[in-house]
Amino acid sequence: MKKHAIGLLHVFLFFFSSAQTELIGYQLSQPSWSGSPRAMGAGDAFGALGADIASAQINPAGLAQFKKSEYSFSLGYKSQKNTSTYFNNSKVDNSSDLYLSNLSMVFSQKKRRKTGWQNFNLGLSYNQNNNFQRKIRYEGINNESSYTEAVAELANVIGIATGDSLNGLQNGFDEYADMFWFAYLIDPHPSGEGGYIGTIDPNYRRLEQRNTLNQSGKNSQFNISFSGNFDNQILFGAGLGLFTSNFDETNQFTELNDFDLKSQNTWDLFDFRRSFSYQAAGFGLNLGLIVLPFENVRAGLSLQTPKFMTINENFSDRLNVQYFMQSARNYFTKDFSNNYRLTTPAKTTLSFAYLFDKKGFLSADIEMIDYSTMSFSSSDQNLDAVNDFLTNNFRSTVNVRFGGEYVLNKIQLRGGYGRLQSPNKKTNSTTEGTDNFTIGVGLKDRRTSIEIAYLYQIVRDAYSPYSTANQRPFTVNKTTNKNLVLGMKFRF
Numbered sequence: 001m002k003k004h005a006i007g008l009l010h011v012f013l014f015f016f017s018s019a020q021t022e023l024i025g026y027q028l029s030q031p032s033w034s035g036s037p038r039a040m041g042a043g044d045a046f047g048a049l050g051a052d053i054a055s056a057q058i059n060p061a062g063l064a065q066f067k068k069s070e071y072s073f074s075l076g077y078k079s080q081k082n083t084s085t086y087f088n089n090s091k092v093d094n095s096s097d098l099y100l101s102n103l104s105m106v107f108s109q110k111k112r113r114k115t116g117w118q119n120f121n122l123g124l125s126y127n128q129n130n131n132f133q134r135k136i137r138y139e140g141i142n143n144e145s146s147y148t149e150a151v152a153e154l155a156n157v158i159g160i161a162t163g164d165s166l167n168g169l170q171n172g173f174d175e176y177a178d179m180f181w182f183a184y185l186i187d188p189h190p191s192g193e194g195g196y197i198g199t200i201d202p203n204y205r206r207l208e209q210r211n212t213l214n215q216s217g218k219n220s221q222f223n224i225s226f227s228g229n230f231d232n233q234i235l236f237g238a239g240l241g242l243f244t245s246n247f248d249e250t251n252q253f254t255e256l257n258d259f260d261l262k263s264q265n266t267w268d269l270f271d272f273r274r275s276f277s278y279q280a281a282g283f284g285l286n287l288g289l290i291v292l293p294f295e296n297v298r299a300g301l302s303l304q305t306p307k308f309m310t311i312n313e314n315f316s317d318r319l320n321v322q323y324f325m326q327s328a329r330n331y332f333t334k335d336f337s338n339n340y341r342l343t344t345p346a347k348t349t350l351s352f353a354y355l356f357d358k359k360g361f362l363s364a365d366i367e368m369i370d371y372s373t374m375s376f377s378s379s380d381q382n383l384d385a386v387n388d389f390l391t392n393n394f395r396s397t398v399n400v401r402f403g404g405e406y407v408l409n410k411i412q413l414r415g416g417y418g419r420l421q422s423p424n425k426k427t428n429s430t431t432e433g434t435d436n437f438t439i440g441v442g443l444k445d446r447r448t449s450i451e452i453a454y455l456y457q458i459v460r461d462a463y464s465p466y467s468t469a470n471q472r473p474f475t476v477n478k479t480t481n482k483n484l485v486l487g488m489k490f491r492f
Helices: 004-014 020-029 037-041 060-065 147-158 176-182 384-393
Strands: 070-086 089-108 117-131 134-142 186-188 196-198 207-230 234-257 267-294 297-304 308-323 328-332 336-343 347-355 360-370 375-377 396-408 411-420 431-444 448-463 475-491
Touching: 020 234, 020 267, 020 308, 020 336, 020 384, 037 411, 037 431, 037 448, 037 475, 060 117, 060 207, 060 234, 060 267, 060 297, 070 134, 089 134, 089 475, 134 475, 147 176, 147 186, 147 196, 147 234, 176 186, 176 308, 375 384
Parallel strands: none
Antiparallel strands: 070 089, 070 475, 089 117, 117 207, 134 207, 186 196, 207 234, 234 267, 267 297, 267 308, 297 347, 308 328, 308 336, 336 375, 347 360, 360 396, 396 411, 411 431, 431 448, 448 475
């Protein structure tokens, strides 16, 4: 019996098709909001601007624009609506969450010279970058395949435990395919030449399938940033980002056998549950430059190095089976964990802005990320197949953000739009990308500011509970996120 030295690869290739390593890699690599309501209101298109703590995350050179020291914080509220369609049947779920969006301080050196070096500033900031809270729930009638057939195909690749006793499952087996074997959900191939098949007759499939995914967690980032201003023409900055992440997912898949010609050797339903979680920590650098070639024009360039993350993941499986005219039985696998490392893609951002004197600005950011460069490594596992999968199935993306601000006395009105491309290659894509629409308003006097921003986000993707040689059933999801962020600034 094969051990969990390669368990991560098995999960990646076969479990629920939405591979856990793919999920982790994307969650720890995807772009995130700055946490600043001012920047968010303007679509987070702040790479060529400054005087806002958003610069610590987007382009640290912008911190050189601070003329006074500043303390700021912001709180966020997220509501979510998810609509899932599976075999023409739709389900709707709602969720909400309150969180700390940003907490920061900027220490600004007062200007001492008319020419040359103007100032050097230091920024300290905390951001909750991404909120993973999501619930997906769907069900439908599938006449084409069974989850047991997917497990049988897995067993054909990795094998199963020997023997035919159910008692051993009380202490757990390493591979979840073993559970299905001892629970009589997969059988030896009738040819007698080896291999396994699902216990559903392909000619008499009428399976009611249900799946519920509950997800929660977040990415957090602490930045230490340094910036300088040379002659009000060239701004530079550098920052160290310290990252933490946690994620929890409970995945419950239920399949009901509605075929009428049942016997005592057939099952009515099975319920498979997997609890999955990970914790991650790491670091990365952010380098930035802003030039002012003309009085009202600014151009920016920032480079975020790969993040170097260490990850610990944990799994726990449970299988419940109800047989025809018999009582239910529970089967468990042992909890297990994996430890490995992830190197995320680097990110390059080009930025442009035009300032209308003191009346506002228009800005644009172009962000480039090559997700195919993600890589996993481990001292006790061979993850070459995982990395090959990432290389072959992910691509380079170009994300764009646009924003603007109009100043009306002490009031600033903002709006913005952003488009995030899918990281999946078109031939294997399960997501269509993300659209972000934002508005915001600020009220500013000499020492304080109150700001509020609203984000309307639409995410379209697909999720596959399993995959067989002949079918990969999908649920099509439309997720609408609404974020309201309220912040205050205090200058001194």
